[in-house]
Amino acid sequence: GAVVSQHPSWVICKSGTSVKIECRSLDFQATTMFWYRQFPKQSLMLMATSNEGSKATYEQGVEKDKFLINHASLTLSTLTVTSAHPEDSSFYICSASRMGTDTQYFGPGTRLTVL
Amino acid sequence: GEDVEQSLFLSVREGDSSVINCTYTDSSSTYLYWYKQEPGAGLQLLTYIFSNMDMKQDQRLTVLLNKKDKHLSLRIADTQTGDSAIYFCAVQRNILTGGGNKLTFGTGTQLKVEL
Numbered sequence: 001g002a003v004v005s006q007h008p009s010w011v012i013c014k015s016g017t018s019v020k021i022e023c024r025s026l027d028f029q030a031t032t033m034f035w036y037r038q039f040p041k042q043s044l045m046l047m048a049t050s051n052e053g054s055k056a057t058y059e060q061g062v063e064k065d066k067f068l069i070n071h072a073s074l075t076l077s078t079l080t081v082t083s084a085h086p087e088d089s090s091f092y093i094c095s096a097s098r099m100g101t102d103t104q105y106f107g108p109g110t111r112l113t114v115l
Numbered sequence: 116g117e118d119v120e121q122s123l124f125l126s127v128r129e130g131d132s133s134v135i136n137c138t139y140t141d142s143s144s145t146y147l148y149w150y151k152q153e154p155g156a157g158l159q160l161l162t163y164i165f166s167n168m169d170m171k172q173d174q175r176l177t178v179l180l181n182k183k184d185k186h187l188s189l190r191i192a193d194t195q196t197g198d199s200a201i202y203f204c205a206v207q208r209n210i211l212t213g214g215g216n217k218l219t220f221g222t223g224t225q226l227k228v229e230l
Binding site (some may be wrong): 004006014016032036042043046049093095097102103104105106107109111 | 146147151155156157158159160163181203207216217218220221222223
């Protein structure tokens with residue numbers, strides 16, 4: 001168990017449009033989900049932590065109005081990149097933790113390209 | 116904040132052992148993880164160790180932890196071409212120590228296995 005999926009796996013959009021990325025825990029309930037961003041050949045940078053039913057906690061320097069996070073259920077969190085620009089092009093990865101545990105299980109990532 | 120460092124690149128011959136090293140700064144780190152990332156994919160949890168352990172072995176993988184020096188290593192025995200990937204160490208405080216189960220990732224080590 002502990003499978004996390006993301007959808008879509010890749011997306012290309014025009015500058016100025018919004019893109020929604022879904023993160024699902026398929027076989028467990030995830031009280032906490034995390035969103036990371038990874039630039040080519042770099043490490044993962046945590047963007048925000050979301051707990052089911054409450055507002056996400058954003059890391060310093062991450063614009064909450066630009067990266068909208070919703071964690072409406074114990075198996076689904078969404079990240080919406082609003083008014084996307086080319087500099088938002090990146091690999092976005094989510095992770096999820098089971099209730100009462102610290103281990104994070106990662107999704108396969110979503111490649112976003114903004115033209 | 117926490118700083119986690121890894122060497123950027125390691126090249127080994129197939130069948131040899133690989134040792135990937137990681138240093139961290141926060142002595143309160145409670146859980147230490149190793150993740151594997153193949154090109155264009157998410158992160159696969161390989162193994163983890165609690166801070167009260169010195170060593171953990173799991174099939175071809177051996178994790179060594181030196182808390183005094185804040186040094187973590189991952190040894191892969193009988194390295195195969197399928198082991199070629201980027202390996203990330205990550206450290207975490209547990210919720211009880213105020214870490215909020217956030218992960219801090221190392222810079223990643225690119226492992227190349229040559230025939």
